[in-house]
Amino acid sequence: QIEDRSARGQLQASAALATLGYVATIYVLPTFTPFLARSGLTGKDLCKKGTASAEKEIPEGTGVIAGTMFLICVVILQLFYGRDSSDKMVDYLSALLSICFMTFLGFTDDVLDLPWRYKLLLPTVATLPLLCAYDGSTSIVVPRPLDHLLVAVGAGGGGDSVLTLVGRAVSSVFSITVPGKLGGVVLLDLGMAYMVYMGLLAVFCTNAVNIYAGINGLEAGQSFVVACAILAHNMHELRRGRDTGNHTFSAMLLLPFIGTTLGLLRYNWYPARAFVGDTYCYFAGMTFAVVGIHGHFSKTLILMFLPQVTNFLLSVPQLFKVLPCPRHRLPRMDTEKGLLVPSTMPYKSEFPVWQFLRSGPDGEVINLTLINLVLHVVGPLRERSLCTLLLALQAASCGFGFVIRYYFAGLVYGST
Amino acid sequence: QIEDRSARGQLQASAALATLGYVATIYVLPTFTPFLARSGLTGKDLCKKGTASAEKEIPEGTGVIAGTMFLICVVILQLFYGRDSSDKMVDYLSALLSICFMTFLGFTDDVLDLPWRYKLLLPTVATLPLLCAYDGSTSIVVPRPLDHLLVAVGAGGGGDSVLTLVGRAVSSVFSITVPGKLGGVVLLDLGMAYMVYMGLLAVFCTNAVNIYAGINGLEAGQSFVVACAILAHNMHELRRGRDTGNHTFSAMLLLPFIGTTLGLLRYNWYPARAFVGDTYCYFAGMTFAVVGIHGHFSKTLILMFLPQVTNFLLSVPQLFKVLPCPRHRLPRMDTEKGLLVPSTMPYKSEFPVWQFLRSGPDGEVINLTLINLVLHVVGPLRERSLCTLLLALQAASCGFGFVIRYYFAGLVYGST
């Protein structure tokens, strides 16, 4: 279905290496987990508290193995990529360098357990290779409802566009490309600010995965669903023959990512025999940021993260200590029924909106995470069912993201 | 003194970033060592056994900080490199990717304490980016004394060169370029075998640094001396205007390496407040391998490692358990005098060559390392003096390497 023959060959090579990555992760992971465990990189499964397996030490940070397998796959994959063009190789290698650097720093975080402020610093450092090698456009299309703020049809008639007062103010900082007589889009060249935007995107993606976590299979599972959704987007665009280079690039990186993630998921799925650690969250987030930036679909990318954004917004009052924040906000195990129920915080205000969020006989308020909210709405669930439900929610919201991307893009950007 | 103006600018940028790297390492290292110590990445200083500081836990694996600072410097440095040519950027980025991957895997080794067999596997994996991106020549010049084995002057007269019997056998595997009538060098195109050669070079360099270690300041110190020697070679060639691109590339990477190494050395020098760990040895070794491969002076590179090669050859009988091998072969602390003396192994044979290596009243044989041998010849030394002496030896042998390189190259390769 994809017209471009070289793109098809590259995707086939990528699919083959993805299979290899899956098999390699499955075989290599159990070889290295004893070393992780021996070095004290283990954790207890907090959602099993009160059950027989509560005290079991489970290897932590196994994302380092999936990340290494991924890197080996994509390094070999470069033999099939960009042989015709050094420019493509520069993009590819700088992408790999950022992912490798991020996985490395993620592993140091797992080992050293760095304080929270470094969680924002590390992705910024790891995006440097991407930013320094970036030589693409730094312009963004101004969405339709906003372009009238910057540009108006000139008073002289003839359909000439002129800058408005706001437009002139903005143009003193950023360069604005005004559409010609036949209409068209308004381009805003962000210049260096675009670099800041890319850095922020990396911080967003890595933390998006990292904060929506805590039950078996969720980190790797959500990354799997998001990667599949982006891959579907790439394939759709490739079939339409649009931006072939960028979407091939993205799909080539995502296939081995999906392969190694599936391999990891086999051990991380309920009941987890391995925890993925911050290493995996950073690795996955940076992979998403890299394909979004080099594939030039960063806005579509953000649309795939609706549950993560919701979870973050829900968490804000607790993260910034406006509301009391216990050390762990994971769901609580109801040992009698063997089901997970929302965990709660001691908050006794009579503020009416909390009535909906009250849980249990004490009338405490649930911890404000999407996981607890889902449990509160749906009722107590087994851990495996909860994870499946959350992944279904992720898939549905990715579908919803596509509707916005394809249906509303026409309204907002004047093109699909 | 360097004619090429763009090379001069690049070297100035590199020197500026090297200074930054030095300052950054000095400031950042003490910030992160408490995290290393808290995570159990500490070691006791075995050469202080029996003294007051013997039980002190010293942070281990601080090479991870020097390596990260180096990576940040060279990533920023790419802004000053290869803007005119994507081919250069591909070389640069694949070099960085290999160094980053190696530092990452080195840190996993420090944390997980992997078995010995992985010490050969990890550098091989980390060279993959370099090998996959390599598109330079895969030919080597056959040294003069050997080329007559492959090529002879033809019987037909007129000075034509023809292949000998051996030459024909070799040419069935590798392609041989025979010199024309005016003479010249014999080129042997190793093809894929050249890739194996590059992989082996990376394994050699990483382990060269790693096995010649154990006293305060030696790992970082020897790397500093070797890096300075290679830099001197690069500068010499740059002044002569030869191979400007390759030598600029090497010097640009070595300057920040020297800067961050010096920063690390401040803490690793006697009395060590930080151990560099396998991370640093892998990181340094891969940096040497990368500049040797991309700078096309891998033979000169090996000449800079004479003490390491000697140390390895000395160690062979013990490493392969022909002779008894105790767990640690570090020098022993003579607590009465506060001096280091050679450590010994229980070996009672009457084999005459061991007479020279007998030490102490028991007549035991010293452990076969260069460090012990130097102590045995020179006599007991303080740790700091021993390290200084070994570094002076390294500098002298690098000088000797240059004599071979420049004096004998004319004899062996027909050119200097």
Ligand SMILES: [Mg+2]
């Ligand atoms: Mg986490």
Ligand SMILES: [Mg+2]
């Ligand atoms: Mg070591």
